[in-house]
Amino acid sequence: MLDKNNCSEKTDEELVALALKDQDFFACLVEKYEPKLMRYVRRISAATQEDAEDLLQEIFVKVYRNLNDFDPDLKFSSWIYRIAHNQVISHWRKTKVRPQVLKFEADEDFLKFIATDENLARDTERKFSGEEVRKMLENLDKKYKEVLVLKFLEGKDYKEISDILEKPLGTVATLINRAKKQFAKIVEEKNIKF
Amino acid sequence: MSKFCDKVLCKIKEEKIEPKPKWHFLLKDYFVWLAFAVSLIVGALAFCVALSIILDNDWDIYRYLSLSPAKHILLSLPYIWIFAILLFLGLALYNYKHTKSGYRSGTFVVLGLSVVGSVVLGSVFHSLGMGRKIDRIFSQNIPLYQNVHCCCNRKDIWTQPEKGLLGGRILNIRKEDEFDIEDFGGIIWQIEKNNETLIRGPVLIIENEEVKLIGEKRTEKRFRAREIRPWAGK
Numbered sequence: 225m226l227d228k229n230n231c232s233e234k235t236d237e238e239l240v241a242l243a244l245k246d247q248d249f250f251a252c253l254v255e256k257y258e259p260k261l262m263r264y265v266r267r268i269s270a271a272t273q274e275d276a277e278d279l280l281q282e283i284f285v286k287v288y289r290n291l292n293d294f295d296p297d298l299k300f301s302s303w304i305y306r307i308a309h310n311q312v313i314s315h316w317r318k319t320k321v322r323p324q325v326l327k328f329e330a331d332e333d334f335l336k337f338i339a340t341d342e343n344l345a346r347d348t349e350r351k352f353s354g355e356e357v358r359k360m361l362e363n364l365d366k367k368y369k370e371v372l373v374l375k376f377l378e379g380k381d382y383k384e385i386s387d388i389l390e391k392p393l394g395t396v397a398t399l400i401n402r403a404k405k406q407f408a409k410i411v412e413e414k415n416i417k418f
Numbered sequence: 419m420s421k422f423c424d425k426v427l428c429k430i431k432e433e434k435i436e437p438k439p440k441w442h443f444l445l446k447d448y449f450v451w452l453a454f455a456v457s458l459i460v461g462a463l464a465f466c467v468a469l470s471i472i473l474d475n476d477w478d479i480y481r482y483l484s485l486s487p488a489k490h491i492l493l494s495l496p497y498i499w500i501f502a503i504l505l506f507l508g509l510a511l512y513n514y515k516h517t518k519s520g521y522r523s524g525t526f527v528v529l530g531l532s533v534v535g536s537v538v539l540g541s542v543f544h545s546l547g548m549g550r551k552i553d554r555i556f557s558q559n560i561p562l563y564q565n566v567h568c569c570c571n572r573k574d575i576w577t578q579p580e581k582g583l584l585g586g587r588i589l590n591i592r593k594e595d596e597f598d599i600e601d602f603g604g605i606i607w608q609i610e611k612n613n614e615t616l617i618r619g620p621v622l623i624i625e626n627e628e629v630k631l632i633g634e635k636r637t638e639k640r641f642r643a644r645e646i647r648p649w650a651g652k
Binding site for chain 1: 521
């Protein structure tokens with residue numbers, strides 16, 4: 225029988241190796257990543273709670289099917305986020321209901337982070353409230369929102385974002401920089417008043 | 419165990435889902451690397467043929483063709499091989515980007531290294547004489563090759579005795595300073611040469627050797643050669 229306490233003592237890599245031998249150990253990985261991936265899926269898609277759950281189920285099944293493809297050079301979290309990201313995109317393509325605007329779940333930490341970002345404040349010569357940021361984010365390109373979600377909401381570093389989105393490190397840095405610039409431009413162009 | 423976790427495990431068990439075997443992924447990865455290597459090698463072969471054609475091209479004959487040097491260069495470039503080089507460089511880039519860690523390198527880095535790889539490998543192939551061999555095989559087996567590999571058909575260029583250019587196969591050696599050739603239109607010409615005739619490169623005045631002649635048309639079937647060049651090369 226699976227011992228849950230036993231799960232928490234093991235690293236992701238060890239759990240992958242155990243899950244390959246005994247599928248019950250896969251439950252440890254599901255339990256650990258379910259809340260994180262649920263949030264991530266909802267952040268990058270316009271899915272309802274039920275749709276997100278179905279999508280998440282497909283993601284975990286795909287992860288299980290591809291366990292032997294896990295490359296220990298990567299962090300397991302980067303690998304599982306990559307599968308989630310690709311599955312959401314593939315779901316959009318299949319159902320052709322890709323939202324024009326990514327819906328960000330209310331996340332005060334993120335809004336606070338962006339709103340008080342020193343570089344951004346310097347570029348736009350002002351600081352923003354969380355609500356202001358939320359409104360402006362709706363005008364950002366999808367590719368910029370993607371990196372912002374990973375950087376500020378999921379707390380991933382550049383290397384992890386590079387592994388998740390399968391883009392070179394330099395491109396990730398450029399995207400984040402441009403995202404901030406576009407954000408500043410939106411403020412300037414639209415002269416957004418709240 | 420959460421309800422969701424139960425659901426996932428139930429699905430896996432009910433549908434008897436199993437992890438794909440490791441060899442499946444290894445095979446896929448090897449296949450992508452192989453496709454990358456093949457693209458690089460074929461690109462290098464295209465480069466060595468283009469290099470051979472460019473090095474063997476008679477860049478100095480524009481005077482006889484009443485062309486400007488620039489126009490002669492534009493008409494002589496091996497466009498089909500240049501297109502093949504670009505195509506296989508593109509395929510090499512595509513395949514590399516689809517390897518497991520290919521996304522980590524920037525497009526221009528991969529493209530730059532592929533260009534260097536193709537040039538180095540292509541130069542090695544060229545030094546082994548592979549460029550000329552491939553060009554000859556294509557010329558002998560693909561009827562339209564001469565017309566499509568660049569804007570000018572070499573055989574047409576060297577079948578202009580009025581302009582002083584004649585090419586063909588040596589049929590027989592009459593005397594020390596006279597031999598017959600059959601041009602690419604099937605006409606047999608008597609060729610005169612003398613001590614002042616420049617014989618370029620590794621050309622051999624022997625039967626069945628293909629040659630190019632620069633000189634002047636004397637009569638209907640007689641041509642005086644000022645210069646004799648091998649058909650392949652200069």
